[in-house]
Amino acid sequence: MELDDILTQFIAAIDGVIGVAVGGMDGLLVEQLPADNRALISGMVAENANLLRGMVNTYRDVLDLGAVTEIIVQSEKAIGYVRPINKDFFLTIILEPKGNLGKARLVSAESVRQLQKVLA
Numbered sequence: 001m002e003l004d005d006i007l008t009q010f011i012a013a014i015d016g017v018i019g020v021a022v023g024g025m026d027g028l029l030v031e032q033l034p035a036d037n038r039a040l041i042s043g044m045v046a047e048n049a050n051l052l053r054g055m056v057n058t059y060r061d062v063l064d065l066g067a068v069t070e071i072i073v074q075s076e077k078a079i080g081y082v083r084p085i086n087k088d089f090f091l092t093i094i095l096e097p098k099g100n101l102g103k104a105r106l107v108s109a110e111s112v113r114q115l116q117k118v119l120a
Helices: 003-013 035-062 101-118
Strands: 017-024 029-033 071-074 079-084 089-095
Touching: 003 017, 003 029, 003 101, 017 035, 029 035, 035 071, 035 079, 035 089, 079 101, 089 101
Parallel strands: none
Antiparallel strands: 017 029, 017 089, 071 079, 079 089
């Protein structure tokens, strides 16, 4: 299964998805859907990489609380959800404010398992 197949299945399974992407810890966009939200998704990936690097350092290394497994940020216009795939990549999901975050969390767990195989 390819990256875009996994992301397409994810979008089809969740109500209220604005966009979904695989990003690198370097802040670069690897793959994203849909294509018409490229600027928004690319910006989110870059910012989420910064957040994730900082949180990994703080929670795991400074506070000794273990690995960061997810980040949720809610704003007035969207919900941002980040789930690490491995040490180099992460999944970013952008939902409408009333999007189904619970289902996104559930489905993203399986998506991450599939992405780990593809990105290995």
